[in-house]
Amino acid sequence: MKTLKVLAVAAIAAFSLAPVARMQSAPEAPAGFDNLTNGHTDQATFDANKDVFEESETIADGLGPIFNATSCGACHLNPVTGGPGPINEFRAGHRDGAGNFVASVGGSLIHSNAIDAAIQEEVFDSENVRTFRTTTNTLGNGFVEAIANDTLIAIQRGQPSGFVGTIINVPVAEANGFTRIGRFGWKDQQASLLSFAGDAYVNEMGITNRIPGSADGGPFQAEDPSNGRSVAAFDAVPDPEDDGDDVQAFADFMRATKVPPRGPITAAATRGSNLFDVGACNFCHTRTIVTAAAGTLINGGALRVSAALGGKTIHPFSDFLLHNVGSGDGIVQNGGQGSANMVRTAPLWGVRTVNRLFHDGLTFTLNDAVLRHGGVGGGFSANFYRALDPGQKADLIAFLRSL
Numbered sequence: 001m002k003t004l005k006v007l008a009v010a011a012i013a014a015f016s017l018a019p020v021a022r023m024q025s026a027p028e029a030p031a032g033f034d035n036l037t038n039g040h041t042d043q044a045t046f047d048a049n050k051d052v053f054e055e056s057e058t059i060a061d062g063l064g065p066i067f068n069a070t071s072c073g074a075c076h077l078n079p080v081t082g083g084p085g086p087i088n089e090f091r092a093g094h095r096d097g098a099g100n101f102v103a104s105v106g107g108s109l110i111h112s113n114a115i116d117a118a119i120q121e122e123v124f125d126s127e128n129v130r131t132f133r134t135t136t137n138t139l140g141n142g143f144v145e146a147i148a149n150d151t152l153i154a155i156q157r158g159q160p161s162g163f164v165g166t167i168i169n170v171p172v173a174e175a176n177g178f179t180r181i182g183r184f185g186w187k188d189q190q191a192s193l194l195s196f197a198g199d200a201y202v203n204e205m206g207i208t209n210r211i212p213g214s215a216d217g218g219p220f221q222a223e224d225p226s227n228g229r230s231v232a233a234f235d236a237v238p239d240p241e242d243d244g245d246d247v248q249a250f251a252d253f254m255r256a257t258k259v260p261p262r263g264p265i266t267a268a269a270t271r272g273s274n275l276f277d278v279g280a281c282n283f284c285h286t287r288t289i290v291t292a293a294a295g296t297l298i299n300g301g302a303l304r305v306s307a308a309l310g311g312k313t314i315h316p317f318s319d320f321l322l323h324n325v326g327s328g329d330g331i332v333q334n335g336g337q338g339s340a341n342m343v344r345t346a347p348l349w350g351v352r353t354v355n356r357l358f359h360d361g362l363t364f365t366l367n368d369a370v371l372r373h374g375g376v377g378g379g380f381s382a383n384f385y386r387a388l389d390p391g392q393k394a395d396l397i398a399f400l401r402s403l
Contacts, residue, residue, distance in 0.1 A: 026290045029143050029312040031261035033080050039308035040142055040256040049253035050081055052246055057205055059115055062241030065231040066111040066121055066224060067206040072197075072250055075135040075204070082257045084354050085135040088361050089204070091331045092127040101129060101332040101340050105228035108331055109203055116234050119226040129330040133186055134361040137350050141184065142255030144320065144347075145193050146291040146298065146309040149181045155286055155319045162376035163283040165321025166342060168335040173198055173220070174213035175300025183320040186359045187333040188344050192299040197250035201242065209242035213302050255306075259314055260350030263402045272399025275392060279384035283377060284345045285317040317348035317403060326374020327358055348403045366400045367393070 030038045037046035054073035057063040068089050069075050075087045091108040093101055104110065104127045114120045123130065156165050168188055169179040173195040182188030190196040194211060195218075201207045202220040211218030221240045223231050276282060292298065294310025322335060322342035332340050343359045357363040363372050373382040385393065 026311050026313045029140065029291075029309075029314045030258045031140075032258045033083075033139075033261060034258070035080050036258065037256045038142065038258045040306050041252060046253065046256045049249040049256070052249040053253045054081055057207060060237070062207050062235075062237040062239075064113070064115040064206040065119055065234040066114045066226050068112050068204045070205065072200065076138050079353050080139075082137075082139045082254065083260075083350065084137045086356070087135055088132040088356075090123070090130070090132055092123050092130045093331065094127050094129055100337050101330060103332075106225040108333070109224070111206075111224070111226075114226065119229065119231050119234055121226050124227075131329050131331060132360040132362065134354075134356055134359060136184075136186065137260065137347065137354075138254045139257045139350065140259030140314065140316070141193060141196075142257065142309050143259060143291050143312055143314045144183055144316065145255065145303075146296075146305045146312075147183065147289055147320070148292040148296065148298070151289060151292070152181050152183070152320060155289070156321060159283050159319070160280075162380065163280065165284065165319050165323050165345065166335070166339065167321055168339065170334045171195075171219075172300045172302065173211040173218040174302040176215050178300030178302075180299060182334060183344075185333075186329070186343050187331070187335055187339065188320070188322055189334040192303070193251040193254050194247060194299075194302075197247040197254070201247055201250070207241045207246070208239040209247050210240045210244040212244040212248050255309065259316075260353070260403075262315075263352050265402050266398060268395045268398035269402040270399075271392075272395035272397065272402075275388070275396045276399055279381045279396070280377065281381050282317075284319050284321070284323055285348055286319045286345075287315055287317060289314050289316060315349060317351075318345045320347075321345060323377070324375050325372075325378035327360070327372060329359055348400065351403045352401050366397050370396070 037043050056070045069087055073081050075085045076082050077085045090110045092110050093103040093108050096102050110123055111121045168182050170182040170191050171177040172180050172192045180191035182191050184190040184196045190199055198209050198211050198218055198220040201209050208221050223235055291310055291312045292305050294305055294307045296305045322339055322344055324341045329343050330340055357369040363369045370385045371382050
């Protein structure tokens, strides 16, 4: 225990030199589970966009032919619209002779539903790399989108050896493929909320769509095949099924949501907060980040940071980088083969509203979630936690329950 503490304190001293860690003067972003705008849009616009986010699609709207859910709100709903939810998606593939991940025919996403039994997707016995993916929180994501690339790079550069995250640059659909540091999705597969919305619309609901601002309409205008088979015979609605109005409403809704608020901060939670730092958890679960200044152009110049989102202090408890913490995802998306076993650091803001933890939702208690961490950095923190006495462990869990 003493050795662990000495190492952790030394690492914290090194981390304190990172420029991002000293950013404390910007005003706090508004927080609340209250269905109220953060000011990025007015309340009437927020409510209208929320209605679109919650609206259930039908076959006549273009739903499917293969899909996971009928609305954004069906997955993102706890404790208010935009939060995490109970629906998991499923991904599968296999490794070739060289050990590289190969997605299942038609793509790694195996859709749960179909509008006709003839095109129901299945998992083939040969696809032995398999994982669930939990629904991520989108509340406060407008502030995450407004984090400058340089800020994420500074966080990475300030991380001690063994805790250094991986940055990937991914295409921004509305900027005609201009790349930016990924930050949304379990694999950091999207960098903008408009791209994130368009991706989810076609892949989770089967609604093909144009991306506003993209010269060619963006990459989301073709239906996913069913295990590699065309679904054209089952699709009566011309593509793209959304001209861009819905995906714009989805993105604007997420941009206008408040960040998850803290729960009660008890004496135990305060003690646990200190242990969280001593145990080096804060190296990856970054406490404090400041967004880019209002007026900054982001997303390849496609978006200007609004006054409501710019220059705000947020506490996401994530570096939004990829790490291998031993949880064995195995899936490759936008990050190349080296990212197969990496996942984005789970933002811990609002974690008290989640009871299915990690990327696959197969960990059910905070105690088990801490102990599941592996790798160099994650293993250090897990071993630190194992060495605590029962009261200290309870304090650390109390802190997590306050987030």
